[in-house]
Amino acid sequence: MRWKGFIFLIILIAAIVVISIMFMDKWIERGLEKTAELAVGARVEIDGFHSSLLKLEFGWNRLQVTNPKSTMQNIVETGIVEFRLNMPALLRKRYVIEEMTVGDIRSGTERATDGALPKPPPKKKEVKTEPGAVDKAQAALTKEIDKLPVMNFDLDKIKRKLNLDSLIVMADLQIVTRLDSVKKDVTATSDKWQKFYTTFKPDDDLKRIQTEITSIDVNAIRDVPTLVATVDKVNKSRDELNTMYNQVQNTRKDITTDFDRVSQYTKSVDDWFKEDYQRILQKAKLPDLSVRNIGKILFGGTIVYQVDKYLNYIKVARKYLPKKSDKPKKEKPPRMAGQNIRFPDRYGYPTFLIQNIDINGQTGTTNEAPGIKLIGDVTGITNQPWVYGKPTQIELKGERENRPAGTLNGVLNHVTDTSKDSFHVELRNISLNNVAIHKSSYLPQKISKGQATINGTLSFRGDDLFANVDMVAKQLTFNFAESKPSDKFVATVQDVINGMDEITLNSTITGSGDNMDFRMDSNIDELVSKRLKAMGSQALKDTQQKIRARLEAIQKEKLNEANTIYQNKRKEYEDKIDTYRKQIEAEKQRLEEKLQALQKEIDDRKKAEADKAKDKAKDAINNLLKRP
């Protein structure tokens, strides 16, 4: 034992403890700021950080997180935040916060100083990963909006541009190729049976059997053995006929199956036609005046923008609240890093957990204009939800001037193998005064006045998305000052919207992965549709009819070629085989009759022979008895 070393160690530990007590708060504060700045890419400031190592209590008086895209604004600002770490969990290297209070949280507040970092943090190397379910849903929704037809309503211009020949070339019609391929298939099937009939010649055999049966004269056969031999011969012919009959039956079945398969094209022709028709319409850029599309064109972008925002929250949640996974897969960790293997937790402590956060804040950025005051709880934030066993829940209530203004509920359930995330937002009588609208040439830049009630639900179970937004906006006045209508359609839409006092919207998005169905109904639909129809629906109808007629002509020509071969050849081959079948059946009938006649003759002759023998025996017995 080195006593000097022991004393040195005690002094060293004591010095570390004293220095830690003196400077710990500053170190932690700076450490948190630096770490957060690296993550955010802009200045993060914590004011008045305080801690008690004995009680494991931490907190700060103010936190400002700069918006990296606008460094004179904070993306998040909080007032007093207090939280306490759980000691038994900490000893097990789990960071468990049982209760956390976050006061005066708000977003978009102005900063007193520029929050840009003097040296921007080095950009992290982007690791290319496979797109997840949320990415796919976002891409599918964007695609859904992109593929909406451009509402170009200058019909005169369209008519001038409507050169059907060039449109057909541009549209690259699929129906021609598809019907050509059908024709090829029909021809190949027909050739196959044509070839079959060149080798299938049952006529000679039938004729031979027919001659054989006809040549048998039952009465001309003198004795029974010859009759029996003839029966055997006829039976042989019967076997031959049966084999032939079976072959004919099977061939009939094969012909039917083959031509039935080929005939499937008739079911798809209508769909092919519709696809090509839509393709030409898209190239022609004709306005589609159906009610559903107008609603989507007007508000689709806005709704998708909102859904996309919540999908981003889910994406973040799915990244940081991973779903349950089984045995750890062997990774290739970076040098000196290793791989952390997780074992089952017996105390229900995940590596990181905030059991409950009491939140209060506001949507407005200043005390003078607080907007909606928010109060609520967020529970169960953890990086290992399956260990904690409970989903993350968000419950926020909003108040405006002491009256309920809405609620936001969210459940992020990653406890099981399939993640189930959902949000429900309900906003009542929210002010729309001076609310900017998602940029669109059809919509005003701002709603000058108005109020709205919004009900929105978004649920993402595994890969399945369901979103529904209901909105009723009342007492509306719009500001179109900066939206100069570029064509008649935009002018009409703007005119209709301007004259509306109330707008109702109902939109639903459902689907998974790349397949998304986006429906939207709005009272604008009908109004705009009516006005548009009055303006030029007949002209539009004529133009559409012209395209339809041209496409029908192309389809008819190609379809006729295939149909003619199909119908003629099918009938020819089926008739041919049916004829053979009938002939064989007739022969079989004649053969059976002949066989019966032969059998009867054998029986009669056998009986006659027996009678004769009986009589002979009788005479012999009588003779014997007559003898004295």
Added chain:
Amino acid sequence: MIIIKLISKFIKVLSSAASPNQIAWGFALGTIPGLTPINALHNAVVLILLIILNVNISSALFALLIYSLFAWMLDPFFHAIGYYVLAEIPALTSFWTSLYNAPIAPLTRFNNTVVMGSFLVAIALLIPHYLLFKWFVRKYRDTWNEKIKKWKITKAITGSKVVKLYLKFKDVGE
């Protein structure tokens, strides 16, 4: 500079009055932080042992330096051993689970494949290191000492200005 100082000091320790046992134990203990990630809790225990036990600290620092230079190259090997022990031996799973749920133990980062793999290798080599180094110290003192002192490189290191300056001032303040 520090490396030269350390080597110089180490050469002196080899021919000093310190017992081969003290030097060999110092070296053997020094291989543990040398082979394993330095920021693991077990290294604090090794540090405490080095301070309070009567072992040679210079040889421990020398071992730490030497092993740190090449330990990172064995990283994939440590990872493979650690993964095998932690994830692929079902009989040990309940033990690791108990350890994972015990206080303090998780702070050792035992569930990290590189920490576990390198620690097991370091512990397995502790006694061989001790024995081998003890043999080396004795052999050095008996047969190699005089020869090595005559090497140009030894003279260069022990006679360097830096070392002389260091030796001149090392006792100042004591």
